[in-house]
Amino acid sequence: MKFLINLGLLLLLAVVLVVWVALPWPGVLALVLLFAAWLAATRRGRQTASVTGVGVSTLRQRLGSSAVIMIGTAGVVGVLVALLAMGEGYAETLRKTGSADTAIVMRGGSASEVMSVLDRDSIVVIPQAPGIARDAKGDPLASPELVVAANLPVRGGGPDDEGSVQLRGVGDRAWEVRPNLKIVAGRKFETGRRELVVGKSAQQQFAGLDVGKTVKLGSQEWSVVGVFASGDALESEIWGDADTVASTYRRGSSRASVTVKLADPKAFDTLKAALAADPRLKVDVDTTLHYFSKQSEGTAKVIRAIGITVGMIMAIGAAFGALNCMYAAVAARAREIATLRAIGFGGLPVVIAVMLETMLLALAGGVLGGLVAWLLFNGYSASTLAAGSVGKLSFQFVVSPQLLWDGLKWALAIGFVGGLFPAVRAARLPVASALREL
Structure with a gap:
């Protein structure tokens, strides 16, 4: 029976921790205000504040055990925030790539551009659909584009160290549908020539992409101009003339996608309906904002799952460390706790005071871990591993306020678990036995 009761308490504790980690900040603020009101307005609350003050005042005498709790929690929060910042940075880079006033059209059922093939007839028909913006001459702002994977030597690697980069074949319209893209060195490539413009991130990742150098793509030599x-994510690509890229990689007149500038964001529904109703086409259309955000979902979820798993394993270790330290602290203060109980302090104030002390130490550790993660990783540049048909994507870690907040909640959860059982032991300590101890 006792085993079932303990099992039920552990399950209840697990549910409480899950709810706590998922609790938004207004809920946490409400709990803090209610607890503060209880401390100020009730007799047991005032007793709890007094016992907590006594415990906190003796922390200097227990620097070793206090440091174990703080450092253990700081390690958990630092690692958790750093891992989640990687996923956040990856997703943020792709989210910034699209916009609500541009759309991308691909072959029906294609998950990404590298899997899509549009024939020549589709490339001619798509730009004529309603909802697409037009220039001063009345021509549609539509950019048929070809995307292939090319291998280049990695900067700083050996002669055989190559990575995959995304090569995009474009025409003049590509610059008009993406006005945020600017040439920062050299010039644009010329139509019909084997010339490349390269993204800043691609230039940092791969060797030989400086202006004036030549690289080998396919079986041809190309000049970087x-x-x-x-x-955004486009900085991880290299661009060349679409017809020349298609000729080099034997893609004929096909293209992977058509990116269009919408007349306005509300015109997307008009465009989508027109393309769906055209019997000549079997295509899917999406806003570039949604398309690129969707591209990040799978990888971001995997990174988050890994981060939470690693964080949970480390949190269990940190919680056991806090348990050991607080059990030792309770044993060392047995006479003090017994004296408080003897002069009228209840068991509940003692329980809450011990837990508060542990949670305050864990909170300090969480602040330290979050600060270290922010200083070391916020803005840290990284890139994905390239494999198969997927090119490298360069991005920066993003240690957002939400991630720091999540880290602090994890710290408090560790303090809660680490202080709960020692606190219950302190409240159950026989007064007479404790007073006889040294």
């Missing part, structure tokens, strides 16, 4: 910046 410019560098562009866009502040």
Whole structure:
């Protein structure tokens, strides 16, 4: 029976921790205000504040055990925030790539551009659909594009160290549908020539992409004539003339996608309906904002799952460390706790005071871990591993306020678990036995 009761308490504790970690900040603020009101307005609350004050005042005498709790929690929060910042940075880079006033059209059922093939007839028909913006001459702002994977030597690697980069074949319209993309060095490539403009991030990742250098793509030599910046995932690509890229990689007149500028964001529904109703086409259309956000979902979820798993394993270790330290602290203060009980302090104030002390130490550790993670990883540049048909994507870690907040909640959860059982032991300590101890 006792085993079942303990099992039920552990399950209840697990549910409480899950709810706590998922609790938004207004809920946490409400709990803090209610607890503060209880401390100030009730007799047991005032007793709890007094016992907590006594415990906190003796922390200097227990620097070793206090440091174990703080450092253990700081390690958990630091690692958790750093891992989640990687997923956040990856997703943020892709989210910034699209916009609500541009759309991308691909072959029906294609998950990404590298899997899509549009024939020549589709490339001619798609730009004529309603909802697409037009220039001063009345021509549609539509950019048929080809995307292939190319291998290049990795910067700083050996002669055989190559990575996959995304090569995008474009025409003049590509610059008009993406006005945020600017040439920052050199010039644009010329139509019909084997010339490349490279993204800033691609230039940092791969060797030989400086202006004036030549690289081998396919079986041909290409000249690097410019560098562009866009502040998004496109910076990890290299661009060339679409017809020349298609000829090099034997893609004929096909293209992977057509990116269009919408007349306004509300015109997307008009465009989608027109393309769906055209019997000549079997295509899917999406806003680039939604398309690129969707591309990040799978990888971001995997990174988050890994981060939470590693965090949970480390949190269990930190909680056991806090348990050991607080059990030792309770044993060392047995006479003090017994004296408080003897002069009228109840068991509940003692329980809450011990837990508060542990949670305050864990909170300090959480602040330290979050600060270290922010200083070391916020803005840290990284890139995905390239494999198969997927090119490298460069991105920066993002230690957002939400991630720091989540880390602090994890710290408090560790303090809660680490202080709960020692606190219950302190409240159950026989007064007479404890007073006889030294």
